[in-house]
Amino acid sequence: MIHTTFYDPNITVVRPGVERLTAINAKAFKEDVADLINGGATQLIIDFRDVAFLDSSGLGALVGVLKKIGHRGDLVVSGLNSDVQQMFRICRMDRVFKVYSDVDTAVQTMAETQ
Numbered sequence: 001m002i003h004t005t006f007y008d009p010n011i012t013v014v015r016p017g018v019e020r021l022t023a024i025n026a027k028a029f030k031e032d033v034a035d036l037i038n039g040g041a042t043q044l045i046i047d048f049r050d051v052a053f054l055d056s057s058g059l060g061a062l063v064g065v066l067k068k069i070g071h072r073g074d075l076v077v078s079g080l081n082s083d084v085q086q087m088f089r090i091c092r093m094d095r096v097f098k099v100y101s102d103v104d105t106a107v108q109t110m111a112e113t114q
Contacts, residue, residue, distance in 0.1 A: 002017050002029060002032040002036075003015040011044075013045045013107070014046050016050070019051065020051070020055075034068050037068050037073075045078055046065075046075065048077060048078065051084060062077075062093070062097070076109075076110070077100070079102055
């Protein structure tokens with residue numbers, strides 16, 4: 001389901017691979033990203049550029065992934081459209097996750113802080 005791009009050995013970009021991250025596919029998304037973390041990925045960028053809608057289950061999966069990575073690494077999000085960004089604000093997830101406008105900015109910032 002997810003699509004990954006490896007920028008270097010440390011930074012992995014994950015695209016959910018769906019237009020709507022909802023209760024229907026949130027569990028699979030969480031499991032796929034957890035597998036990446038179990039495989040050693042420590043710097044993750046979740047790129048939402050192709051995601052048009054996100055519900056509470058999608059947010060819950062994202063929080064689950066954040067808990068999974070814990071202190072082993074960092075997880076940020078990028079490419080939020082206005083609807084997804086509004087959902088982040090309403091649920092105050094914009095205070096939990098670092099949000100970047102695009103993948104390139106997120107990669108550059110993460111690379112500088114390594």
